[in-house]
Amino acid sequence: MIDFYVDRTGSVPAYAQLVQQVREALRLGLLRTGDKLPTVREVVTSCAVNAATVLKAYRELELSGLVEARQGAGTYISGTLGGSADPAAMDRLRGRLRTWVGDARQAGLEDDDMRALVTSVLAEPPGELSAEQRAAQAQAAREQQNPRSAGPR
Amino acid sequence: MIDFYVDRTGSVPAYAQLVQQVREALRLGLLRTGDKLPTVREVVTSCAVNAATVLKAYRELELSGLVEARQGAGTYISGTLGGSADPAAMDRLRGRLRTWVGDARQAGLEDDDMRALVTSVLAEPPGELSAEQRAAQAQAAREQQNPRSAGPR
DNA sequence: GCAATTGTTATGGTTAACTAGAACACTAGT
DNA sequence: ACTAGTGTTCTAGTTAACCATAACAATTGC
Numbered sequence: 168m169i170d171f172y173v174d175r176t177g178s179v180p181a182y183a184q185l186v187q188q189v190r191e192a193l194r195l196g197l198l199r200t201g202d203k204l205p206t207v208r209e210v211v212t213s214c215a216v217n218a219a220t221v222l223k224a225y226r227e228l229e230l231s232g233l234v235e236a237r238q239g240a241g242t243y244i245s246g247t248l249g250g251s252a253d254p255a256a257m258d259r260l261r262g263r264l265r266t267w268v269g270d271a272r273q274a275g276l277e278d279d280d281m282r283a284l285v286t287s288v289l290a291e292p293p294g295e296l297s298a299e300q301r302a303a304q305a306q307a308a309r310e311q312q313n314p315r316s317a318g319p320r
Numbered sequence: 321m322i323d324f325y326v327d328r329t330g331s332v333p334a335y336a337q338l339v340q341q342v343r344e345a346l347r348l349g350l351l352r353t354g355d356k357l358p359t360v361r362e363v364v365t366s367c368a369v370n371a372a373t374v375l376k377a378y379r380e381l382e383l384s385g386l387v388e389a390r391q392g393a394g395t396y397i398s399g400t401l402g403g404s405a406d407p408a409a410m411d412r413l414r415g416r417l418r419t420w421v422g423d424a425r426q427a428g429l430e431d432d433d434m435r436a437l438v439t440s441v442l443a444e445p446p447g448e449l450s451a452e453q454r455a456a457q458a459q460a461a462r463e464q465q466n467p468r469s470a471g472p473r
Numbered sequence: 474g475c476a477a478t479t480g481t482t483a484t485g486g487t488t489a490a491c492t493a494g495a496a497c498a499c500t501a502g503t
Numbered sequence: 504a505c506t507a508g509t510g511t512t513c514t515a516g517t518t519a520a521c522c523a524t525a526a527c528a529a530t531t532g533c
């Protein structure tokens with residue numbers, strides 16, 4: 168059971184935070200089709216928000232086909248998000264990212280610095296790879312297909 | 321000269337978008353002390369927002385010590401953000417991240433999937449559970465929630 | 474059938490973000 | 504001194520998010 172966390176100090180609407188947490192959990196595989204979301208009243212008491220706010224979040228999720236609400240029963244996951252990726256590949260990517268984050272922290276970068284870097288790289292137009300980057304990418308792809316035969320790091 | 325971009329379709333306040341763009345440019349080294357920001361009226365015409373909105377953004381930046389506004393002259397960068405990291409190290413980290421993003425794309429991940437992964441890794445305290453352990457925990461929680469049925473209906 | 478639980482709707486009020494238009498105050502260049 | 508460009512303030516209005524309360528509707532479990 169996902170448990171929500173709402174931060175009212177910022178300017179991010181509470182309902183948007185709830186929606187985003189469900190979407191993120193779906194992307195990470197922490198929620199699957201059939202899983203039950205907390206009831207509206209549970210979220211109301213645990214997050215100190217209004218029922219209409221929770222309902223707005225759940226309704227937005229339902230409109231995008233991610234959940235299904237049934238009166239008297241509850242709200243259940245009914246869709247997927249991106250999760251078409253192989254869990255094992257996902258896990259390898261997470262491990263490499265964890266290493267990268269560790270190195271970045273050691274270089275003095277704060278979390279926000281890393282987030283800015285990610286935003287910047289994701290915004291770069293794809294397909295402008297240098298030969299060096301292409302080689303590195305090919306090597307990494309080989310390692311991902313055959314994780315046992317670890318090549319030069 | 322930075323040029324702002326404001327998206328009014330979402331629920332993110334316009335002034336917050338301006339602030340965030342300046343902070344991000346500072347973190348990436350795209351803006352330095354002494355650089356001039358666009359004038360209030362320039363932003364008003366280029367982004368179709370109100371002068372009060374731009375002023376609110378610039379004021380917030382000034383309160384956090386990042387910029388300095390001088391009447392009749394303009395608004396200038398007067399502070400730094402995190403960017404204490406060595407530019408060369410920054411470049412290396414960017415290159416590695418670019419490779420990682422390429423591999424993630426090849427594995428079928430969308431940009432939002434990667435963002436969720438980054439958020440998740442940044443949120444885990446040093447020495448956190450591995451992805452497999454987290455998945456196992458999520459599965460156990462699901463089974464405890466729905467002991468006999470596999471889903472709704 | 475009945476009671477408890479759940480999602481849903483309705484009404485009204487509060488607050489903050491944003492917009493609009495105008496005017497003011499300071500500075501730099503001529 | 505003058506003009507133009509700059510940041511700044513003011514008043515007023517619109518919109519959206521959120522809260523509070525209550526009632527309604529459908530399902531579940533006994």
